Amino acid sequence: MGKKLFGRRDLILLAVFLLIGGAALLFQLARPAAAGGVAEVSVDGELVAALPLSEDGEMVIEGYGGGENTLVIRDGEADIVAATCPDGVCVRHRPVSREGESIICLPNRVVVTIRGGKEAAVDGVA
Amino acid sequence: MASRKPARKAALYGLLTALAFIFAYVESLIPLNLGVPGVKLGLANLVVLAALYLLDLKGAFTVAVVRIVLTGLTFGGLFSMLYSLAGGLLSFAVMALLSRKSRLGTVGVSLCGGVAHNAGQLLVAMAVLETGTVWYYLPVLILSGTAAGVAVGLLGGIAVERLRRAFAHFSG
């Protein structure tokens, strides 16, 4: 018993997971960039800055334990271009621009999250 | 079959632990960025899956925990240890239940284990960062957990068969 590799039940399960994951992913990617959105910067769970995506700019984030992350806002996208963290996961992350997207730096406990601005928050604005 | 002969049991434990170590090493070499730092693909789950089918529950749990501690100490820091622990224990619980109580094949069992593995890691990220925004990564983690789960289920199922036959051979 228990030697079966792949049966009908497994196939159904696989289809369900692929469908749920795929649909959710498509839904996320189909959304437009958050027009008028802001990039919220938090360190160790506390909000330290909110930069409008409409203004190009640069900010050095003072992370937890003395680490630093350089955040750049350009063309309506937020991107971490440099960091002192050892893993560099945040630097390799692609730029974010859609509501809810985020870049996380675990060692510095920095989270950059996109929040929809005035336009995105109100329904029915043409 | 595993509990009768102590030598055979010890050999299986050693083999599975060594395998776990190799998989963890391979996994640490893959520069995969799933968005949430520290999240691993979960290929090392193959060993836990094999242990669940070859050993009793206690033995499989031992292999799962030893794998997490060993790889955590060797290939990562405290955070990745926490990640592995949450992901590893959750996926062990799910796979242990399904491998014994459901009629799923190894692919289905490991698929659920893979998704549970990623969900556990996400929970840790949420707690550590004190933010709910990591849920944004759930779709990606469901898909990658599914893919890893299928790969692990197929390879693991084949490995279980081979090991079973090999060990049946040299101890009668």
Ligand SMILES: [Zn+2]
């Ligand atoms: Zn970083």
